Amino acid sequence: MQTFPLTLVVITYNEAHNIARCLDSVPFAAEKLVIDSGSTDDTIAIAQAHGARVVHQDWLGFGAQRNFATTQCSNEWILALDADEYLSPELAAELLERLPALMASANCAVILRRATVYMGAPMRWYLPSMGEKMARLFHRDRARWADVRVHESLRFDGPSVTLKARFNHENNPSLPQKQLKVLRYAELKCRDWLEKGKPARMWQTPFVFLLAFIKDYFFRLAFLDGWRGFVIAQTAASYAAYKRMRYYEMRRNPASLEIAADALIRHGIDR
Template sequence: MSIPEQLPITLIVITRNEAATLAQCLDSVPFVADKLVVDCGSTDATCEIAAAHGARVVVQDWLGFGPQRNFATSHARHDWILTLDADEQLTPELAAELYARLPALMRSDTAGAILRRKTLYMGKPMRWYRPMKAERIARLYHRQRARWTDARVHEALRFSGPVATFDQPFIHHHNPTLVHKHLKILRYTELKTYDWLERGKPAPLWSCPFIFIAIFLKDYFLRLAFLDGARGYVVAQIAATQAVYRRLRYFELQQNPHSRELAHKLLRQHGIEP
């Protein structure tokens, strides 16, 4: 892709131990004038790779996904921001579309834009499962017209103005193994249940069998996972299991608050920051 001039945009990536994928993420966005990596304590070569691929590195202890993204936004050099996870990258087609359309969009009163994310699962694209085929996700915004919610996990970008949509997808390299996926589930469950505790959310255990059935059927049939064959079954099974485990862990925290400290210690032994 030929880049006559870079655009006044900041690319933000929040990281912890992302050495395996960070370089391809940063290199897939050649047209931005500023690349910022906000790291929360990597013990691998993440920070060195970020610097080698043209990014500034700011170190910040983990605040939760929403607060961490808002912190990163405050350190951007430009008002327009594109944010990616380290295991994501722009396709050449999306990079070209963004470069062509962004100058006009940035002169308008648009608050941000929706991108489409295509997921590689077990090494291959999911062809039918809706959340992984062409998920619509907010990743481009003007920081005076949008803000991330303060949720510890499953944060969302809230816009205060018109929103554009781009057609070409970017790529998400899903967890490389099911082991990685289950470690991620453990982390996300801790964050989500802490939010539930603060809100006093009810999550009765008697609902768990019904939750499992509802989530499995929704993902397997309504979201078309069954059309992706055995991989679709795995996706639906894990989604339903995760929903039940989240409620079991929430119940445990209510019964034994001390388990939070014990869980933190164990997760950190495995390099996971809750």
């Protein structure tokens, strides 16, 4: 297959069950790069067997880890995927057709649409899972990841284009994995809030839970996906509330920071 001066970059930590599918979905990338933060499973060996160059980097936080990854890429144009994401055949075909013009353009980034597979099947109605727009293909000199611990996004000030086809996201293959991710993401987000000195407003928590559930279940059409939609809405609302409870604890009992960090590492939830 024709290849392009494009680097596929993936940040990993114990992604042996996902990484091959992700790497193989982009056969036209001249370089495949994995930035690993200390996997203890077969992630590295599998990535190398599927054509990737692996670089170790201790965990810096999502934004900083992605910005480090950018510095390790050999090409100016970069496609960033998570290990549990992969291109659909339709998006791969669209990229093959449009990459030459895109890479010759003055565009900063290309917006891709992400579809979610949840509990073993694609979501059919829930709006964020049907075509969430995400900047994932970009020119290294025209865009940069927000330097935050979690929920990072690509920042750029210039033109972009949006493609039609979607890439896929195998979203948390089981509820226990989702809950572990919630614990980790909440801890990272709360540490960002702590550094910024955000006030702890516990009184907002029940309202945040209710509004988050209503937003996802009704306005984002999760209810049309049956019980899977209910689970998604409830999980999102619980995450929104838990972040505020955990942040309140950090402010009230600073010793919990170190205690929680040790527990998360001990149980394999954090690096």
